[in-house]
Amino acid sequence: MSCYVSSKENRYYAAIEQSFGYAATVTEDNRLPAIKLEASQRTDRPQRRDKTGTRTFLGLPEQLRRETSFEITNYMTSWASGAAAPSYGPLFQAGLGSDPLVFAGGTVGSLVGVQLRFAAPHGLVSGQGISCGGEIRFVMAVLDEYEVVLNAPLTEEQAAGWPVDRTVTYQPASELPSVSIYDHWSPSAAVQRIVAGSVVDQVGITINGDFHEFLFGGPAADLIDSASFESGQAGLTQFPAEPTPAGVDYALVPGHLGQVWLGNNPDQFHTLTKARISVNNGVSLRAKEFGFTNPRCIVAGDRSVTADFSLFEKPDTPTESLYQASRQRSPISAMFQLGQQPAQLCGVYLPSLTPEVPEFHDEEAQLEWRFQSCRAQGLLDDEIYIAFG
Numbered sequence: 001m002s003c004y005v006s007s008k009e010n011r012y013y014a015a016i017e018q019s020f021g022y023a024a025t026v027t028e029d030n031r032l033p034a035i036k037l038e039a040s041q042r043t044d045r046p047q048r049r050d051k052t053g054t055r056t057f058l059g060l061p062e063q064l065r066r067e068t069s070f071e072i073t074n075y076m077t078s079w080a081s082g083a084a085a086p087s088y089g090p091l092f093q094a095g096l097g098s099d100p101l102v103f104a105g106g107t108v109g110s111l112v113g114v115q116l117r118f119a120a121p122h123g124l125v126s127g128q129g130i131s132c133g134g135e136i137r138f139v140m141a142v143l144d145e146y147e148v149v150l151n152a153p154l155t156e157e158q159a160a161g162w163p164v165d166r167t168v169t170y171q172p173a174s175e176l177p178s179v180s181i182y183d184h185w186s187p188s189a190a191v192q193r194i195v196a197g198s199v200v201d202q203v204g205i206t207i208n209g210d211f212h213e214f215l216f217g218g219p220a221a222d223l224i225d226s227a228s229f230e231s232g233q234a235g236l237t238q239f240p241a242e243p244t245p246a247g248v249d250y251a252l253v254p255g256h257l258g259q260v261w262l263g264n265n266p267d268q269f270h271t272l273t274k275a276r277i278s279v280n281n282g283v284s285l286r287a288k289e290f291g292f293t294n295p296r297c298i299v300a301g302d303r304s305v306t307a308d309f310s311l312f313e314k315p316d317t318p319t320e321s322l323y324q325a326s327r328q329r330s331p332i333s334a335m336f337q338l339g340q341q342p343a344q345l346c347g348v349y350l351p352s353l354t355p356e357v358p359e360f361h362d363e364e365a366q367l368e369w370r371f372q373s374c375r376a377q378g379l380l381d382d383e384i385y386i387a388f389g
Contacts, residue, residue, distance in 0.1 A: 009186035011245055012037060012072070014090045014198075017178045020297050021197035021221035022235035024180040028243045029080075032087050033250055035073040035213070037183055039195050041223040042067050063293055070195045071217035072181060077250040079343045079388055085168045086388050090179050091216045095200035095279055096386065097173030097300075101128050108132065108162040114140075114150040118164070121145040129347050129387025131165040133158055135259070136337050136347035136389045151335055151349060152261040155268070165342050169387040176200070176281060176300050178221070180234075184242040192242070196234035197221025199298050203279040205338075205348060205386075207309075208272065209255040212338045212346070219285050221295050253344050259337040260309075263325075266333050267318035273368060275309035275336060277348050279384065305376040305384045307334060307353060312366045323369075326355040331377065345389040350376040352383065 012032040015024035044065045052058055072091070079086050085100055093100060103124060109117040116130070124130070128139050130148075133156045141149040176199060183193040201218030222234060229239040260269045282301025289296060313319055325332050331352040338346040353376045358369035376383040 005185055005187075005190045009190075011184045011242070013182040013184070013243070014088070014179050016090045016093060017180055017197065019235070020178045021294065023194050023196045023224075023240070025240070026180070026182050026243060028246055029083055030087065030090070030182075031243075031245070032072070032091075033075045033077045033248075033252075035075060037070065037072045037181065037195075039070045039181075039183065039193065039220075039223055040068070065287065065293055066222075067287070068195070068220040068223045069218065070181065070198055070220050071215065074214045074216075076212035076214060076253045076338060076346055077344075078253070080250065081343065088214060089168065089170070089388070091200060091214070092170045092203070092386055094177050094179040094198070095203035095216055095281070096170045096384070097176045098171045098381075101125065101169040101171070103128060103130060103167045103169070105166045106164045108158050108160055108164060109146065110160055111154065111158050114153050115143070115147060116150055116164075117147040119160070122148065124148055127169070127171055127349070127351075127382060127385045129167040129169045129349075129385065129389060131167050131342060131345055131387075131389025132162065134341050134345070136167070136345045136387060138335065138347060138349040138385055138387065140351075151333060151351070152266045152268075155259070165389055167387050167389040169385055171385050172303060172381040172383065174300070174381065176283070176298050178298060182240075182242070184245075188242075192226040192239065194224050194234060194240075195220045195222075196224060197295065199283050199285065201281050201283040205277040205336075205346075207255065207258065207275040207277075207336055207338060209274075211252050211255045212258075213255075218281075218283055219295070221285075251344065253339045253346075257338070257340045259335075259340075261333070261335040261337075262322055263318060263332050266335065269311060269318065271312040271314055271319075273310045273312065275307065277336065277350075277384075278304075278306050278308075280304040280306075303383070305350065307350060307374045307376070308370075308372050309374075310361075310368055310370045313369055322355065323358065326357045326371065329354055342389065347385075347387045347389070349385040349387070350383065351385075352377050
């Protein structure tokens, strides 16, 4: 029998809640390939100013308001063949807002440049992702029920009859759902936790590390645990048992695999050294109302979508055009593809990104340009699309 709880004996699950702060039910399909979960709860500590006749602190009343926050980091992994969406899909849905757009797949009728014609009606909408031949692209325009315009050309020529694989796409919405994050440990006697009413205020996608990584963080309604659980917390009558855990059956996606397309007539850049795409929802919670201890609902503020990326300068037309766009503050299209195999693809599409003038860094043998805090814009919930294939 071990004398401590090993940090390796840890499993995470996440699912969208039907009502804010009411814990969602999770299954084995909701298991996350997470690296770590940081969840904290801090009690408000107002200052006592009554005259007690002593300098000794006499304590505070029970049931003071508490502030809960979380941050969870995940690896990008392969998408299980039988799953409706990637396991971290609920976190992206909570961070962007919309219900996922599911494309079941199709067949190439013809492909000319960026115009893809399907052999049967496609059912796609603008902004939705498609996957073909180990590449992911986004629908820039729908011409008719058979034909769409892609945001960038496919690098491999796809003949008629070639399969177009399934995808699931997430995009912004005005309202944000909440998500429940389960933190289970072995042995079963160890303290188990649930971060209920988790609100994804920040989404971070890191490119070209050892592995591609996703980060999610924000406030939450409550942090409950199996040791101090009381009936009624998070809408539960008893602390739920962990789903029967299965073995790890996913593959990690190396961080150096993928593609980058930049520009209004996008060119593929092979000089990217690193990139990070961030979404900040400006979230606050209704947490200060009289008569309540826990937050009541989510208040989403102004959304900010930014990209930081670095690349080596090359004396060619695409690189020069990128610099000119930054000087003129002219928006460009930007797409980052993570991975290069079917069921191991993620695409991030920013249709209108304003590049900032790059910083020149010459510490290494090659001159590196660093574009910092480039902000995406749009018309109505269309500044970013994230798709998995």
